[in-house]
Amino acid sequence: MIRKTLLLASAFALFAVSVQADERYKVIRPVIIESGIAGEWMTQLSGPVRARVLRKVERRQVQYRTVRRAGLFSRPVVQQVTYRAEKPPIEQMEPQFLPQVVEYETKYRPGTIVIDTNNRFLYLVLADGKARRYGVGVGKPGFEWAGEHRITRKAEWPEWNPPQEMITREAAKGHILPAHMEGSEANPLGARAMYLGSTLYRIHGTNAPWTIGYAVSSGCIRLRNQDVVDLYERVKVGTRVIVI
Template structure:
């Protein structure tokens, strides 16, 4: 009788105990797999950030090197001219510095003036309009309004007309005269270097705005006295003071209209 009672008690206790089942293998490995994915994602993000930082540093180093080259070129140009002011005033450069036009001394002065201009209504604000016969450049600023600058234009046989756009801009641009110009000037006894670094002694002056896909530009000069004349091989020359102002006002893509 006692044995029966003990068996019944044991059976009751076992029936009351919770049944613990082992978790499926997939449930046990799921958290570990998810953690691995998170770690992998974090690692990839860190690698991408590091690569971006390296790229940014390379770009900064390249810009720094380019700025150093420009500064060196300006310093060399100033030494060749004797001083920055003498370059701007058109003083005769020392050997190795190319002049835009010999004997064109003068002072770099601002010529820009805001005017009422009836033709402005034909063009959208921001358009550059150049009249080679007037030796003037107009920057349309609004309906019936423009800012007018005195410019130098192409000499006889090198003037042109048409419509285009500003495709690029540069500060203290380098100058690479085309082979035809080098040959043409050589026939006159003038030797042009195939490359002149940007700086005060450079014929392109302080700024350049490149027109279309051709060789023409709107640029400054190291010969202020040439402004107002028909003196170039087709490019439009401005006082350095004026071209810096125009450079700051005009965006790449601006329309350019040239007429005689």
Template sequence: MTKTLFLALGLAAAFSSAALANDRYRERPPVIVSPDLAAPWVMQLAGPNARPVVYPRQVAQPRVIHRQREYQQPRAVQRRGIFGESRVEPAAVRPTRPVRSQIEPQFLPQTVAYDTSERPGTIIIDTNNRFLYLVMGDGQARRYGVGVGKPGFEWAGEHRITRKAEWPNWTPPKEMIAREAAKGHYLPARMDGGPENPLGARAMYLGSTLYRIHGTNAPWTIGSAVSSGCIRMRNEDVVDLYERVNIGTKVVVM
């Protein structure tokens, strides 16, 4: 009798649980997907009036980029030697002369009034004022700006053009090589003609000397006393002069 009672109660409990389960899952709640596509897709198993759970948007943390420090020029170093302290400046911070980037207007080619007894076609170089004149006659001359010999390399005289060359090669004299080496500037034994060549686009050789009227790869030096005695011109100007004169042209340097 007791066993029968327990069996009946167990069956009743089982049927009651099944009934509750059927009631619970009779209508499955809708699957709700978060509308925020940046958030994870979350299925909500809540009631029909449930609102989707939207996780806060994950903001990517910016990557820390370790930038290289800006180059800082080294400071001057105090060194102590047998003669006391000396201030040694690194080469990177040694002051340099400002470089002119444009030629001054008076050194551009132009036709000017020029009174001379020299015949037309003669070249006259005024080294003090940094001008080269090509005598045209009728009291006029074509004037160009030039660079001339630096202090200690000035000269004056009369010669004739004995050779002309386009994009000439450059062979520095041994004296120049030695002189520049003493300053720490090492010149090549020879340099082919071209835009980097110090003789520039054209050269007109004067007599049997080492002096020339030639172009330059440093046009900002026109109007200055910077050469070792040669007369330098802008490449545009030396090409123009080159076409106007012939071998045998008289050149007066004063």
């Protein structure tokens, strides 16, 4: 009798576990990505996914209840948060685009700026066949240009007044640009600007340092903020600028 009772109890227990397992796998639960991991993962993606809502796990210490209450453990609390992945840190920029003194034979006099748009380099010509080289971002396809100008004005933390054609062009893409933006770290012109002749072109900083080395601008030459500050201190109004 006792043996029969034990067998029935065991069968009931196995049935209960089976039912519980079936119930558990009836629902496909969403994958929960913790914010620390998602940051690295999402930098590899583009488009709307950058602004999607993710689930964040708030970890709590495991709490043991008394044996009398079946030894339960607390579960992680899941809360909805808006997460936007950060861009790669500027230290990840390719080494050739970091400021450095290089061998540079040229016919231009020391103090001249030469911008090689094909290779994404700006050279500040030095004496003895050398130059100080910076990585730059240049005009995207359709916005390339070449020529010679001089720096006619310099500005620290410049204001940004996008031209009307840029405002119209970006509006057609669904991007609404401000008519005016005060100088700040969020300003696309960055920390410094050097204006070229009477054109709309500038050598300036950027609020997007990960774009250095790419053809992304509307014709302006952009540097990392720390690099444009360095260049700004080395040149004067009247400096000759050659864009090739």
